[in-house]
Amino acid sequence: MNESISRTEKMVKEVFRDDSTGHDWFHTERVRNVAVQLAEMEGGNAFVCEMAALLHDVADEKFNENEEAGINRVKEWLLDLHIEEELIREIMNCISTVSYKGGNNKAPTSLEGKIVQDADRLDAIGAIGVARCFMYAGATKGKMHDPEMKPRESMTKEEYRKKEGTAINHFYEKLLKLKKLMNTSSGKKLADERHEYMNTFLEQFFQEWEGKR
């Protein structure tokens, strides 16, 4: 078990070595640490949570030709490690439900899936969430803020097509919604403080923007 973890850690470090979109190795490491912590608090299988957290972004379609290729890549990795079939099924089940795709994806069905999704979401909010959001916007040549920008979901299709999102807008489209979407009660508790921090950040941001501070 420990050997599987350390080999996986080494592989994932290599995959995300040069990332500057907010998915560097340290993102995975934080998600892994929080997932293990949540597993202890919520009583989930710590090995399944840790492996799924380590591999959650390796399977992401952003880093693969398509979603299926990403899933297969992780499945083959786990088979190569000779992990029991039942555990592989549980790990894959977590990974397939972890990412947020505008709320259209399947909800996690297992406790471990809920834990890993909570851990990934916690890393998108709070001070780290603020930092990752602006990293992402910079890496994708997006804007910091545009005062004329409305939340994209309140735009007509025409407006949506023409406008790129901004980092500030991303808070309203996604980050401020995550607290309510937490699955576990321990995750909810951890989300509270991080959520408040983002509100404080935005309040000060707009005051400075408007020259009021």
Ligand code: ADP
């Ligand atoms: P993950 O794969 O870890 O679940 P995402 O790929 O959705 O996360 O996003 C990675 C990071 O980039 C997150 O912190 C997220 O808030 C940020 N991000 C994603 N999309 C945008 C966007 N359109 N504008 C700004 N930040 C974004």
Ligand code: NI
């Ligand atoms: Ni992630």
